[in-house]
Amino acid sequence: MAFTNEQLERYSRHIILKEVGAKGQKKLSQAKVLIIGAGGLGAPAALYLAAAGVGTIGIVDADEVDLSNLQRQVIHTTADIGKPKVQSAKETMEAINPDVTVNTYHTFVTSANVLDLIGDYDFILDGTDNFPAKFLINDACVMAKKPFSHAGIIRFKGQLMTYVPGQGPCYRCVFKNPPPKDAVPTCKQAGVIGAMGGVIGSLQAMEAVKYIVGAGDLLTGYLLTFDALKMEWHKVKLPSDTSKCPVCGDHPTITELVDYEQAECDMKK
Amino acid sequence: MADFNITDTVDITDVNCPITFVKAKVALEELNDGDILEIRLNDGEPVQNVPRSLKEEGHKVLELTKNDDGTYRLIVQKVGD
Numbered sequence: 608m609a610f611t612n613e614q615l616e617r618y619s620r621h622i623i624l625k626e627v628g629a630k631g632q633k634k635l636s637q638a639k640v641l642i643i644g645a646g647g648l649g650a651p652a653a654l655y656l657a658a659a660g661v662g663t664i665g666i667v668d669a670d671e672v673d674l675s676n677l678q679r680q681v682i683h684t685t686a687d688i689g690k691p692k693v694q695s696a697k698e699t700m701e702a703i704n705p706d707v708t709v710n711t712y713h714t715f716v717t718s719a720n721v722l723d724l725i726g727d728y729d730f731i732l733d734g735t736d737n738f739p740a741k742f743l744i745n746d747a748c749v750m751a752k753k754p755f756s757h758a759g760i761i762r763f764k765g766q767l768m769t770y771v772p773g774q775g776p777c778y779r780c781v782f783k784n785p786p787p788k789d790a791v792p793t794c795k796q797a798g799v800i801g802a803m804g805g806v807i808g809s810l811q812a813m814e815a816v817k818y819i820v821g822a823g824d825l826l827t828g829y830l831l832t833f834d835a836l837k838m839e840w841h842k843v844k845l846p847s848d849t850s851k852c853p854v855c856g857d858h859p860t861i862t863e864l865v866d867y868e869q870a871e872c873d874m875k876k
Numbered sequence: 877m878a879d880f881n882i883t884d885t886v887d888i889t890d891v892n893c894p895i896t897f898v899k900a901k902v903a904l905e906e907l908n909d910g911d912i913l914e915i916r917l918n919d920g921e922p923v924q925n926v927p928r929s930l931k932e933e934g935h936k937v938l939e940l941t942k943n944d945d946g947t948y949r950l951i952v953q954k955v956g957d
Contacts, residue, residue: 610902612891619898625933629902 631820647804649734679801
């Protein structure tokens with residue numbers, strides 16, 4: 608595929624970069640990234656990936672845009688309230704960049720559909736807001752050998768790590784099991800500063816782009832944490848021995864996907 | 877004008893900075909190490925910046941000559957894969 612002059616102009620700031628170039632930009636245009644959750648994390652990630660010219664972007668979310676989302680979910684506007692988030696996200700992404708094909712999946716991720724959802728994609732972004740989904744996405748990505756970016760945000764804090772098969776620990780290596788339901792507050796109960804989604808979701812998009820073009824070092828084997836009140840970042844080295852992990856270890860004991868129970872306040876009414 | 881074994885030619889007179897360099901860079905990426913690219917470029921900013929940027933990327937600028945129509949002809953040898 609040759610770039611048109613218009614595409615050369617659109618992607619010029621990428622192509623000029625030694626680490627990207629036309630080859631990297633072509634890789635982006637041929638890449639397929641799945642974003643699970645069109646919320647605080649997924650919204651900025653989707654905007655940057657669409658703007659970057661990632662050729663195919665899938666987006667999964669069962670919810671409709673709610674007024675309380677708009678403080679941080681910057682891909683949706685006031686006029687989108689009531690619309691499926693995936694539809695609203697698709698419209699914004701296509702408006703930014705008509706080169707991009709957006710696939711929408713208006714559903715929750717479950718043990719029954721997650722392998723089908725991730726199957727067609729090269730890189731997965733976990734932008735979900737609950738532990739059951741995070742463990743489910745981790746286990747599915749390990750089983751299907753898909754690289755993914757994990758992230759979580761709450762209050763003034765955020766964290767992320769990247770899993771690439773065979774290159775370091777998975778989410779379950781670090782966090783063995785979901786906490787007991789209601790033991791940990793969700794964003795709904797605890798609150799979250801809007802810009803945190805922008806900070807951490809943008810870093811997830813950054814990891815996806817670096818993975819696709821093959822530039823630099825990913826957050827494999829590290830958990831990056833951010834405390835906005837103290838303006839402190841920590842890059843925590845994770846234990847490199849994954850052999851005993853129940854899902855990505857040498858003798859996995861988790862060989863089927865689990866739907867953990869959700870905290871009741873998060874269930875759909 | 878020396879004789880070069882030109883592999884490909886690109887015309888960057890139809891675009892402005894920084895797309896001039898981008899277009900030249902994209903054309904070079906398609907070539908192999910040692911191949912020679914002929915670039916047609918405008919006077920002024922392109923002549924000042926494009927050869928310099930290509931040198932910074934590690935390529936070899938072999939010749940820059942003025943054409944009869946006021947444009948320039950830049951001969952670059954690709955260095956690296």
